[in-house]
Amino acid sequence: MWIVILPILASALRLATPLIFSALGGTFSERSGVVNIALEGIMVMGAFFSILFADFTGSPWIGVMAAILAGMLTALLLGVVSIHLQGNQVVMGTAINILAVGLTSYLLQIIYKRFGQTDAITNALTNNPTILAFLEKLPVVGKAFFSGLTPFVYLAFFAVGLSYYVLFRTPFGLRVRAVGEHPKAADTVGVNVYKIRYICVLISGALAGIAGASLTVGYTAIFREHMVSGKGFIALAAMVFGKWHPVGALLACLFFGLAEALSIQGSMLGIKIPTEFMHMLPYVATILALIGVVGKAVAPAADGEPYEKGEN
Amino acid sequence: MNDGNKLKKITKDLWLILRFPLISIAAGFFIGAVLILIAGKNPLIAYIALFQGSFGGVDKIGETLFKMTPILMTGLSFSIAFRTGLFNIGGEGQFLAGAITAIIAGWYFQSLPHLLLVIIMFILAILAGAAWASIAGVLKAKMGIHEVITTIMLNYTALYLVNYIVRAVMNPQILLGTKAEAHTVSLPDAARLTKLKDVFEIFGRSSVHTGIFIAVGCAVFMYILLFRTTLGYELRSGGLSPDAAEYGGVKKSRNIIMAMGISGAVAGLAGAVNVMGITYYVAQSSTTPGYGFDGIAVGLVGGLHPIGIIASSFLFGILSNGARKMQLEGIPKEVIAIIQGVIIVFIASQYIIKIIYKKRKENEIKKEKIIPEKSKEEEVR
Numbered sequence: 176m177w178i179v180i181l182p183i184l185a186s187a188l189r190l191a192t193p194l195i196f197s198a199l200g201g202t203f204s205e206r207s208g209v210v211n212i213a214l215e216g217i218m219v220m221g222a223f224f225s226i227l228f229a230d231f232t233g234s235p236w237i238g239v240m241a242a243i244l245a246g247m248l249t250a251l252l253l254g255v256v257s258i259h260l261q262g263n264q265v266v267m268g269t270a271i272n273i274l275a276v277g278l279t280s281y282l283l284q285i286i287y288k289r290f291g292q293t294d295a296i297t298n299a300l301t302n303n304p305t306i307l308a309f310l311e312k313l314p315v316v317g318k319a320f321f322s323g324l325t326p327f328v329y330l331a332f333f334a335v336g337l338s339y340y341v342l343f344r345t346p347f348g349l350r351v352r353a354v355g356e357h358p359k360a361a362d363t364v365g366v367n368v369y370k371i372r373y374i375c376v377l378i379s380g381a382l383a384g385i386a387g388a389s390l391t392v393g394y395t396a397i398f399r400e401h402m403v404s405g406k407g408f409i410a411l412a413a414m415v416f417g418k419w420h421p422v423g424a425l426l427a428c429l430f431f432g433l434a435e436a437l438s439i440q441g442s443m444l445g446i447k448i449p450t451e452f453m454h455m456l457p458y459v460a461t462i463l464a465l466i467g468v469v470g471k472a473v474a475p476a477a478d479g480e481p482y483e484k485g486e487n
Numbered sequence: 488m489n490d491g492n493k494l495k496k497i498t499k500d501l502w503l504i505l506r507f508p509l510i511s512i513a514a515g516f517f518i519g520a521v522l523i524l525i526a527g528k529n530p531l532i533a534y535i536a537l538f539q540g541s542f543g544g545v546d547k548i549g550e551t552l553f554k555m556t557p558i559l560m561t562g563l564s565f566s567i568a569f570r571t572g573l574f575n576i577g578g579e580g581q582f583l584a585g586a587i588t589a590i591i592a593g594w595y596f597q598s599l600p601h602l603l604l605v606i607i608m609f610i611l612a613i614l615a616g617a618a619w620a621s622i623a624g625v626l627k628a629k630m631g632i633h634e635v636i637t638t639i640m641l642n643y644t645a646l647y648l649v650n651y652i653v654r655a656v657m658n659p660q661i662l663l664g665t666k667a668e669a670h671t672v673s674l675p676d677a678a679r680l681t682k683l684k685d686v687f688e689i690f691g692r693s694s695v696h697t698g699i700f701i702a703v704g705c706a707v708f709m710y711i712l713l714f715r716t717t718l719g720y721e722l723r724s725g726g727l728s729p730d731a732a733e734y735g736g737v738k739k740s741r742n743i744i745m746a747m748g749i750s751g752a753v754a755g756l757a758g759a760v761n762v763m764g765i766t767y768y769v770a771q772s773s774t775t776p777g778y779g780f781d782g783i784a785v786g787l788v789g790g791l792h793p794i795g796i797i798a799s800s801f802l803f804g805i806l807s808n809g810a811r812k813m814q815l816e817g818i819p820k821e822v823i824a825i826i827q828g829v830i831i832v833f834i835a836s837q838y839i840i841k842i843i844y845k846k847r848k849e850n851e852i853k854k855e856k857i858i859p860e861k862s863k864e865e866e867v868r
Contacts, residue, residue, distance in 0.1 A: 212576075212635065212639070256832070256836060262835045262836060265574050265576065265635055266783070266831065266834070266835040267832070269780065269783055270828050270831035270832045272780075273780070273784070273827060273828040273831065274825060274828035274829070277822075277823075277825040277828055278821070278825060280819065280821040281522060281526075281819045281821040281822060281825060284526075284819040285526055401773065404774050405643055408639055408642075409643075411636070411639065412640060415636055449651055449655065451647040451648070451654070452647070454647045455643070455644050457643075458640040458644045461636070461640050462622075462640050462644075465632045465637065466630065479633070479635075
């Protein structure tokens with residue numbers, strides 16, 4: 176039995192990993208009051224640029240850095256329009272999602288001279304990291320569970336811890352939450368609302384960029400068009416389901432990852448729920464969470480509201 | 488006022504309305520041209536190919552009208568909600584709800600005569616789209632849950648629900664006993680919309696169907712609804728200033744539910760028209776169809792006005808029709824998607840320019856008010 180269950184759990188963790196990074200990104204952005212439906216597009220950018228740079232430099236970690244940079248640049252576009260120019264954040268997010276898909280497919284054809292997918296990289300980060308090689312030697316769980324984990328899985332858990340610490344245990348985090356709940360009050364006591372929002376949107380871009388990299392450099396070793404297909408929106412769902420809290424987001428992502436893993440491999444356990452319903456689960460669960468069926472999820476009060484600096 | 492002045496005023500008004508969309512479109516084409524240059528092609532030749540592909544003959548225009556049909560409707564759908572202050576990003580899901588409902592109705596009422604069948608399919612698709620959107624409408628009106636999140640979630644819920652229906656309910660394997668397909672049963676002839684080329688030879692091989700008349704009809708309907716009825720007035724005032732509207736006796740929650748319902752109804756009808764006009768079945772898919780998202784762009788570029796939306800959907804029809812022609816010239820068709828994206832970015836930024844203008848005016852007014860007040864203070868001293 177464990178021989179079947181453990182690989183499914185490992186697979187659930189791998190599937191949850193991109194969602195965790197992206198949902199954390201959404202949490203930072205929205206905690207500071209900027210709605211980020213561009214997570215999807217930023218993930219696309221991260222997925223493409225990580226493969227591109229990993230391919231050309233031969234180093235997957237440089238690929239990850241490129242994904243972070245691409246993510247931050249994309250998020251900056253959202254930041255400038257929605258923070259400084261007080262534009263419509265949802266319109267801008269939609270535009271970024273369209274642009275990201277168009278731009279990556281365009282570059283794919285210009286650089287790789289073909290449609291659909293890039294070359295595969297040979298040194299993808301899909302194996303258990305070498306420092307943790309001893310875990311694979313453990314009885315039972317070693318081969319069946321730990322050998323299936325990637326460096327990104329560990330990084331994701333680290334990112335959750337760090338995000339929790341930053342948001343809830345540092346003065347910076349307090350400012351972020353103040354700006355997201357009541358920007359005017361924060362401004363009055365001397366918090367620079369725009370600066371906090373810019374930092375959070377950039378963190379959000381970096382995390383969603385890593386999320387994209389974890390899909391390619393950390394999983395498929397190749398970039399395919401439409402490979403993100405909705406994962407950014409599942410991350411958005413996880414952020415809401417997790418009540419805009421890093422640990423909540425983690426649990427939501429694990430739950431959604433498990434559902435996804437079961438939809439792929441559930442037949443081995445004799446699960447007969449149609450796969451379509453397993454795919455639907457994150458979205459339906461999130462609506463139910465918003466209604467309050469599974470503990471009410473309430474957005475930060477100033478989420479999505481542009482803030483206009485006072486003259487005095 | 489003499490005629491010369493009148494003409495001047497009209498052109499000035501037109502310029503004021505059109506300057507922002509025109510600048511955006513120009514910016515989109517400019518960045519597109521840069522990308523075509525980078526791809527090692529001549530932008531001029533590419534754009535000539537694009538417009539020849541969309542205008543070079545009645546059949547080409549027919550194809551552009553065909554591409555324009557669904558996005559005109561989803562553009563209207565988005566705009567009705569936006570005018571009421573709601574961001575209905577759920578056009579995708581409502582479109583799917585209408586499409587699959589049309590398939591189900593087409594199958595179960597297939598013995599009815601053409602006109603009756605088509606009308607029944609339309610009505611049911613409208614109801615399905617409206618019902619799907621109303622989930623978000625009711626949650627917003629009664630519980631204050633933001634419609635952006637719920638409509639995104641409903642899009643993907645609809646996608647997988649439709650995939651399930653395609654595989655396990657309306658599949659030819661189940662209904663006809665033939666082999667399993669990745670799509671539903673096809674609509675019977677009586678349930679299909681007439682192709683214009685079957686009536687007028689001049690349309691050649693283009694796919695334009697009578698759905699274009701329904702789409703334009705929706706634009707007329709929206710114009711009358713918004714600008715000629717009390718309900719439309721209330722919806723618009725709800726979008727401009729919800730609190731003032733409430734004070735004036737407009738019921739906010741009824742407004743929200745009505746607007747989402749009408750918006751979803753139009754998107755649902757779009758789904759039905761698309762299925763009945765061209766695809767004739769619904770296929771399994773890993774992504775939502777995209778017409779709902781295109782509708783957001785079309786609505787914004789069209790200034791949320793029915794006439795503007797007809798124009799902008801025509802433009803987007805040209806782009807998506809010409810994309811294939813450009814691909815034949817060796818230019819990545821994604822250039823078109825980027826042009827569309829850039830146009831939206833600029834449109835989003837134009838609201839900003841408007842706000843800046845408004846602020847400047849307010850500041851001027853403030854200054855005028857402040858100066859006399861100060862002088863009064865001095866007098867007291």
